[in-house]
Amino acid sequence: MMTRTMRRIAGACLLGAAVGGAGLLAGCSQPGQTASVREDARPAFGGDFTLTNQDNQRFRLQDVRGRPVLMFFGYTSCPDMCPMTMSRITGALSRAGSSASDVVTLFVSVDPKRDTPAVLKEYVRSFSTPLVALTGTEEEVARVASLYHASYEIVPTGTANYLVNHTSAIFLIDRQGRLRQYFKFDEKPETLASALKAVLDEKA
Amino acid sequence: MVRRVSVPLLLLLVGAAGATACGEHGEERGRQLYALHGCAACHGPDGRGDGPSARRLDVPPSDLTDVRTYKRGSSPNDIALSIQKGSGAMPAFRDITDAEAGDIAAWIVSRQRDSRSPGGQP
Numbered sequence: 001m002m003t004r005t006m007r008r009i010a011g012a013c014l015l016g017a018a019v020g021g022a023g024l025l026a027g028c029s030q031p032g033q034t035a036s037v038r039e040d041a042r043p044a045f046g047g048d049f050t051l052t053n054q055d056n057q058r059f060r061l062q063d064v065r066g067r068p069v070l071m072f073f074g075y076t077s078c079p080d081m082c083p084m085t086m087s088r089i090t091g092a093l094s095r096a097g098s099s100a101s102d103v104v105t106l107f108v109s110v111d112p113k114r115d116t117p118a119v120l121k122e123y124v125r126s127f128s129t130p131l132v133a134l135t136g137t138e139e140e141v142a143r144v145a146s147l148y149h150a151s152y153e154i155v156p157t158g159t160a161n162y163l164v165n166h167t168s169a170i171f172l173i174d175r176q177g178r179l180r181q182y183f184k185f186d187e188k189p190e191t192l193a194s195a196l197k198a199v200l201d202e203k204a
Numbered sequence: 205m206v207r208r209v210s211v212p213l214l215l216l217l218v219g220a221a222g223a224t225a226c227g228e229h230g231e232e233r234g235r236q237l238y239a240l241h242g243c244a245a246c247h248g249p250d251g252r253g254d255g256p257s258a259r260r261l262d263v264p265p266s267d268l269t270d271v272r273t274y275k276r277g278s279s280p281n282d283i284a285l286s287i288q289k290g291s292g293a294m295p296a297f298r299d300i301t302d303a304e305a306g307d308i309a310a311w312i313v314s315r316q317r318d319s320r321s322p323g324g325q326p
Contacts, residue, residue: 077260080295087241091299122256126245
């Protein structure tokens with residue numbers, strides 16, 4: 001019997017397959033499929049964006065220029081991928097050494113209808129690992145997802161709630177604001193930490 | 205304002221993960237790890253199943269202070285296993301080490317004790 005997590009992963013894969021022509025990430029890449037952290041082999045997508053943070057302030061990616069960024073897409077009532085991803089990022093930061101204090105972790109909500117700044121603020125308080133949670137209009141969020149080849153889709157559950165299938169990749173953005181690498185959702189924290197250290201070692 | 209990670213805290217916790225959970229020290233490390241890994245998002249800051257994500261989940265998270273809501277069992281080993289392997293609707297947190305899971309379990313068990321103490325919830 002498939003667990004809820006397995007169904008979600010399968011759903012993410014199917015979603016990716018359905019829109020695969022656009023090159024969207026589905027969070028179900030094969031082992032070893034991640035792009036290289038080498039500067040000359042970075043993915044040819046990504047870019048600056050502006051959204052609204054949990055304090056209802058506008059947040060521009062360029063505001064944190066000079067600091068490495070780990071970013072993922074999700075939603076606050078995600079029952080599986082997002083909690084696991086935050087736990088994984090926490091593990092990577094703890095392994096990346098003292099300079100990991102420079103890393104900014106961004107959570108971009110793909111459920112802007114429900115994830116208001118107030119909801120995000122309460123969610124962020126649940127983590128002692130510093131986290132910037134972002135939301136925006138549906139158009140703004142769709143634009144950011146498109147920039148990073150991310151996908152998402154609302155899945156009704158037959159109740160008052162709904163799920164959102166979404167790209168579960170973790171994006172590593174360097175000090176210059178360039179996407180350097182992305183990781184599948186179940187990448188080991190050691191691998192994430194290793195890539196993070198390489199980017200942290202680069203000059204601002 | 206973008207906060208910076210408290211690396212000394214993270215390193216302390218990772219170092220602590222190498223130690224065996226014991227008594228109040230294990231509980232305190234467990235409390236910190238519970239917060240660090242965001243368990244509170246679903247289970248709430250005090251483990252009562254009232255985290256911000258809980259209200260929109262079709263399967264409500266367990267109230268960790270009430271052993272009657274546990275799916276896998278309420279002993280420290282059962283709880284550590286639930287954390288690392290998943291339980292019911294809760295996913296498996298495979299990156300949490302045995303020592304970390306043991307410490308978090310120790311803190312959760314202390315919440316069970318608290319709930320059974322006079323004045324606590326039954």
